[in-house]
Amino acid sequence: MFTGKKAIIIGDRDGIPGPAIAEVIKTMGAEVIFASTECFV
Amino acid sequence: MDLEIQKRVKEFAESEDKDNLIVILGGAEAEAAGLAAETVLSGDPTFAGPLAGVALNLPVYHVVEPIIKDNCDAQVYDDQIGMMEMVLDVEAICNEMDEIRSSCAA
Numbered sequence: 001m002f003t004g005k006k007a008i009i010i011g012d013r014d015g016i017p018g019p020a021i022a023e024v025i026k027t028m029g030a031e032v033i034f035a036s037t038e039c040f041v
Numbered sequence: 042m043d044l045e046i047q048k049r050v051k052e053f054a055e056s057e058d059k060d061n062l063i064v065i066l067g068g069a070e071a072e073a074a075g076l077a078a079e080t081v082l083s084g085d086p087t088f089a090g091p092l093a094g095v096a097l098n099l100p101v102y103h104v105v106e107p108i109i110k111d112n113c114d115a116q117v118y119d120d121q122i123g124m125m126e127m128v129l130d131v132e133a134i135c136n137e138m139d140e141i142r143s144s145c146a147a
Binding site (some may be wrong): 001002004005006007008009010011012014015016017018020021023024025027028030033034036037038039 | 042043046049050053057061062063064065066067068069070073074077081099104105108109112113114117118120121122125129
């Protein structure tokens, strides 16, 4: 259901960082167009 | 949500086909993840950033939600997320995400 989608990834320094989420999302056939790691607090 | 990230999200929503975009969050706290989700759905609730009053209605999920976990490569998920998943309150995050999506869709 995510194949071919373009993914915007907003990771969290205290949670799950952007690059880790990107690796997972890529396995779903989605294209990562932006990945960052911010401080959510 | 960081103002610079709001700006980038807005730019992507304007330059890309919105029906083809998804937003994936990795916030540690349910409340913070909920606020980020609300920002990309109905606009910045703090009215501070570029998405103030801008309802993008982008599909948004947290990476620990079953819809992601059940559709990705299990080994990669375990390697990248497994450790943090054990310390996060996954149930609270999933409930918060469901609630925000429902309230923004209403």
